[in-house]
Amino acid sequence: MTTDLPPALGGALTRYLDHLAVERGAARHTLDSYARDLRRYLHHLAEHGVWELAEVGERDVGAFLAALREGTPERPPLAASSAARALVAVRGLHRFALLEGITATDPAHRVKPPSLPLRLPKALPVNDVLRLLDVPGDDPRSLRSRALLELLYSTGARISEAVGLDLDDVDAAERTVRLAGKGGKQRLVPIGRPALAALDAYLVRARPTFAVRATPAVFVNPRGGRLSRQSAWQAVQRAAERAGLAGAVSPHTLRHSFATHLLEGGADVRVVQELLGHASVTTTQVYTLVTVNTLREVYATTHPRALG
Structure with missing residues (x-):
């Protein structure tokens, strides 16, 4: 009104x-x-x-x-x-x-927005990720959840990229997946053997029970349609609860963990940028602050003169 x-x-x-x-x-x-x-x-x-x-x-x-x-x-x-x-x-x-000629000037052009506080991404410790990925279950939903979780952590995919994945986007021989990122920009990323094994188990033993009609989608719901982002998010939450992980765990948590663990392992920030599909390395560099904080904590608790 x-x-x-x-x-x-x-x-x-x-x-x-x-x-x-x-x-x-x-x-x-x-x-x-x-x-x-x-x-x-x-x-x-x-x-x-x-x-x-x-x-x-x-x-x-x-x-x-x-x-x-x-x-x-x-x-x-x-x-x-x-x-x-x-x-x-x-x-x-x-x-x-x-x-439109309603005004002769633009008075808002030079007004600067308030500076936003820097929010460091939340990353799970490696052991917590392994607990999440190891949630037991052999029924179709559990196999689908495990394949989804393994894919998210192995590739750093956004949840929209994961649920948008088609069967021909997965190249098991080359161990790569093709992800469609923001603006439809595609990128090839490597995928680990455990993730491929989880995907194979899901595709062979679980997906046929969901795919009641022809669909190219990798992740399918019980009605035969493409799995929604909301359903995928709920699958991650349920797995986190079953793994006994405290705090909120979302699909993006696995993306953050993917990036943080790569950098902690010595990966170059520009390589991580390409893997994440960031247009600017500045976006990726926030993860380097996470690793610096980790190093600072380790230093403070282990070096004899850290608190002197």
């Missing part, structure tokens, strides 16, 4: 959301998120006497960002990541307004 906004602001919001939906093909959840953030922004402007986008200055955008971070009696402060997301929506609106 935009009827509770000043007409000029409400009209600009409607035009921008229509643009996102029709010309940009934005997904429903994206539109909802943008609409929510932008309504909050436009209400903030109206409450401070700004009734048209042409009247907005850089200070107005900055004041909104500060209000998000500080909170109000009615609204708690937003985390840096949520405030940054809102600023993305605000920038998009002002960029659109400039291109």
